[in-house]
Amino acid sequence: MSSLLEILHKEVVPAEGCTEPIAVAYAVSLAAELLEEDITSIRLQLSGNIIKNAMGVGIPGTGQTGLPIAAALGAVVGRSHKELEILSNLTPAELKQANELLDRGLLEVELKDTPEKLYIEARVYSPNHTATAIIAGEHTHIDFLSLDGKKITPPKSKADCGKAGQSDSGAYAGSVDRIFEFIDTVPFQDLRFLLEGARMNKAISDEGLRGNYGLQVGKKMSQQSVVNLFGNDVASRIIAATAAASDARMDGSAMPVMTTAGSGNQGIACTLPVIALAELLGKDEERLARALALSNLVTIHIKHYIGRLSPLCGSGIAGGVGANSGIIYLMGGSLAQIKHGIQNTIASLSGMICDGAKSTCALKISTSTNAAIQAATLAMNNIAPTTKDGVIFEEVEDTIRNMERLVQEGLADTDTAILNIMLSKGGMM
Known part of the structure; x- marks a missing residue:
């Protein structure tokens, strides 16, 4: 019986904004936080379902819609620890900085050929470094994190801390x-x-x-x-x-x-x-x-x-x-x-x-x-x-x-x- 309670705790969590673009912001933030230089470009490779679910939705606190502003905000807010609430308490200065990043044409979005329905790969570049974050399977599941090709142990998501995991298919069924x-x-x-x-x-x-x-x-x-x-x-x-x-x-x-x-x-x-x-x-x-x-x-x-x-x-x-x-x-x-x-x-x-x-x-x-x-x-x-x-x-x-x-x-x-x-x-x- 206890596993059903664990599933409730894992699967019933707060979020601010539509979870697909917010997950993109989260992935970009994870990568950007590894860099200590100005960002020179951001490259996103996304599964079709992420693009489909992020294109037409309003982004909280911005008055704007879709992937670009969500990704740009992820690069500037530096709050990946907040996961799906990453854009809470957004400031006018952060929004201005994100829009300036977009105005400079630093964002590139590509469709990823992958069988994974939920896949976000964010590569963030600075003059001397490259950081990569991959979210897959679940909106806060960090599948891969690296700086200059060197794999980094990612922080545990709140959902993974002592809760039922993705592999517990019997419990989920x-x-x-x-x-x-x-x-x-x-x-x-x-x-x-x-x-x-x-x-x-x-x-x-x-x-x-x-x-x-x-x-x-x-x-x-x-x-x-x-x-x-x-x-x-x-x-x-x-x-x-x-x-x-x-x-x-x-x-x-x-x-x-x-x-x-x-x-x-x-x-x-x-x-x-x-x-x-x-x-x-x-x-x-x-x-x-x-x-x-x-x-x-x-x-x-x-x-x-x-x-x-x-x-x-x-x-x-x-x-x-x-x-x-x-x-x-x-x-x-x-x-x-x-x-x-x-x-x-x-x-x-x-x-x-x-x-x-x-x-x-x-x-x-x-x-x-x-x-x-x-x-x-x-x-x-x-x-x-x-x-x-x-x-x-x-x-x-x-x-x-x-x-x-x-x-x-x-x-x-x-x-x-x-x-x-x-x-x-x-x-x-």
């Missing part, structure tokens, strides 16, 4: 049965830390509802007017609260979010529907914490098969399934009904593709939240798809494993096609 038993029996005190994440994600949701971020999906859904077809019912309020957090995050809000399985949008998608429903139903902190543990672990379980970065939308599919499980738990549903809900949600969302991190992620998250609520309603009435229906199998674990098969066999070339379409617009890197 888990099962819905095992997850449900864990969240139902683990001491509440062990889960209390999840409430801080709830407060963090609720705060950025409130900010999204107040401000004019991105497409304003959540804000416009929450406003009552003749052009708003959504009412003030429970479902609409939950969807609006969830979408608003993504609106703010994707448009560069400097507020942190609690991520799940390497993604802030996944953290938003799997937690905010649960947070909003618990508030509307008047549930206590213990019930909320257990529901959040369930939603996060189910999301992590689905992501084990979809992949860290994927042609499928992790926020929509994994986050939506996680949210559905947490919603059913708050409604007093049984393990059997949670399994029905997972089947229903996968039947609804299994084809949602990921075309990068950007403002329209809020649209996908609003769609997945609606699907999660709809699926939960059916599940609470003991309704679920049958084996005659598409990718659904009788056992929920077989259905979940089909997501891996869909990615590996059915969508092998989808990422390449999406990236080529995005790059055809020109000027995005």
Whole structure:
């Protein structure tokens, strides 16, 4: 049982900004900090999924979008110890310095031909030295660090310190049965830390509802007017609260979010529907914490098969399934009904593709939240798809494993096609 708690601690962590460009800033910072001279150039080699997910997203505290400013900031801030919160407390002077670096044309970005979905290689040059940092597999996993070709032992990431490692595939795979038993029996005190994440994600949701971020999906859904077809019912309020957090995050809000399985949008998608429903139903902190543990672990379980970065939308599919499980738990549903809900949600969302991190992620998250609520309603009435229906199998674990098969066999070339379409617009890197 303890490994599931370790996984929660490892996979539910704070970040400021979209994790892909922030991971690029982190890699550049690791290399730049090894140099004691002025930087003369920066060369990035990135996997297609990193480019796809970093091209169109707002960078916190900058009013700018995409890879270049994230990489340049990594070179100047010197805060690699903060990992995915590296750009917190960004100063105007640092932003000015980063933009001057870009104005001098010192950054070069290339697509890396690698089977690794999450790969960042940052080479930073000074007049007499070269430093290299490689991040691979996970957003803060330092695969390689060197100065002038001499390998350096990297600092341990916070996620690696005493937590479950990437190699613990059995723990990551888990099962819905095992997850449900864990969240139902683990001491509440062990889960209390999840409430801080709830407060963090609720705060950025409130900010999204107040401000004019991105497409304003959540804000416009929450406003009552003749052009708003959504009412003030429970479902609409939950969807609006969830979408608003993504609106703010994707448009560069400097507020942190609690991520799940390497993604802030996944953290938003799997937690905010649960947070909003618990508030509307008047549930206590213990019930909320257990529901959040369930939603996060189910999301992590689905992501084990979809992949860290994927042609499928992790926020929509994994986050939506996680949210559905947490919603059913708050409604007093049984393990059997949670399994029905997972089947229903996968039947609804299994084809949602990921075309990068950007403002329209809020649209996908609003769609997945609606699907999660709809699926939960059916599940609470003991309704679920049958084996005659598409990718659904009788056992929920077989259905979940089909997501891996869909990615590996059915969508092998989808990422390449999406990236080529995005790059055809020109000027995005």
